[in-house]
């Protein structure tokens with residue numbers, strides 16, 4: 001993919017890995033290897049073997065903390081709106097084509113964030129179609145409303161909605177699009193079933209998640225450096241014994257598993273595809289500032305640290321990104337999105 005200056009990708013995880021206190025100890029099981037600052041801590045590096053699972057996931061606490069975190073992330077996302085739009089354009093285009101949008105369709109942009117994809121959809125379904133921009137976070141919904149007003153889109157509604165329990169009538173929509181939201185949900189299967197319920201028969205779903213972490217070094221570098229410097233703990237891995245889902249940026253990176261989830265939710269004609277993107281920055285400083293704006297996890301991990309320590313963190317992140325830094329100091333970091341579509 002050609003490189004374009006100023007393109008970026010949001011820290012799609014939005015700092016969800018930072019969510020703390022969402023794992024409960026299992027009765028009778030050994031305590032975690034060690035604890036730091038009250039967090040679950042494990043001795044393996046992110047790229048090392050899967051640690052033994054000693055904690056179980058508390059979905060309600062996760063939901064509360066996810067909501068708080070995304071409320072706080074909205075201003076940074078709004079600041080980076082233009083770069084995000086440029087970077088993610090191929091994914092938005094794919095979703096809108098795959099959802100087969102046209103007037104007078106009624107479309108839901110689920111986990112809409114600041115409403116980027118939904119606003120493109122709104123223009124596509126004019127003159128008679130409508131789009132609901134829906135997110136759990138009030139601050140995201142407010143930002144989405146501002147974006148729709150800026151674009152003078154009169155066919156957009158903005159709503160606070162939880163994806164796992166949609167306050168919408170059955171069979172009321174023609175399409176659902178969801179860009180980089182599903183993998184962050186406590187119960188993505190419940191969300192997919194809700195999408196199926198609100199879609200009319202033959203309606204379309206089109207969604208994007210992130211591919212494997214090793215294909216997304218733009219996200220892995222800051223997190224890897226913070227883990228290496230023991231500033232944050234590596235995230236626990238999924239619990240295979242219960243087949244449970246641990247939400248996170250890369251939680252739905254397996255295309256076959258994603259296909260199966262869509263089938264299990266009652267969708268048919270499932271198609272998945274991998275889209276290669278490039279996160280481009282004029283220099284490392286721009287990458288770092290953008291990361292702080294978009295990732296509340298990285299921002300809170302470095303907040304208030306002395307200058308010397310900040311320098312050490314930045315150097316560690318930069319070292320991890322060295323293979324993607326050109327002779328002129330600009331960055332072109334690969335990213336891989338997994339996109340999927342299906343029929344209700």
Ligand SMILES: C[S@@+](CC[C@H](N)C(=O)[O-])C[C@H]1O[C@@H](n2cnc3c(N)ncnc32)[C@H](O)[C@@H]1O
Nearest residue numbers: 012070111112113135136137162163179180181
């Ligand atoms: C990475 S952002 C993506 C935003 C937008 N779709 C985009 O591509 O720019 C994830 C969004 O998902 C929302 N979200 C996460 N879990 C949700 C849920 N259970 N219900 C509704 N929104 C949710 C967050 O509030 C956040 O705005």
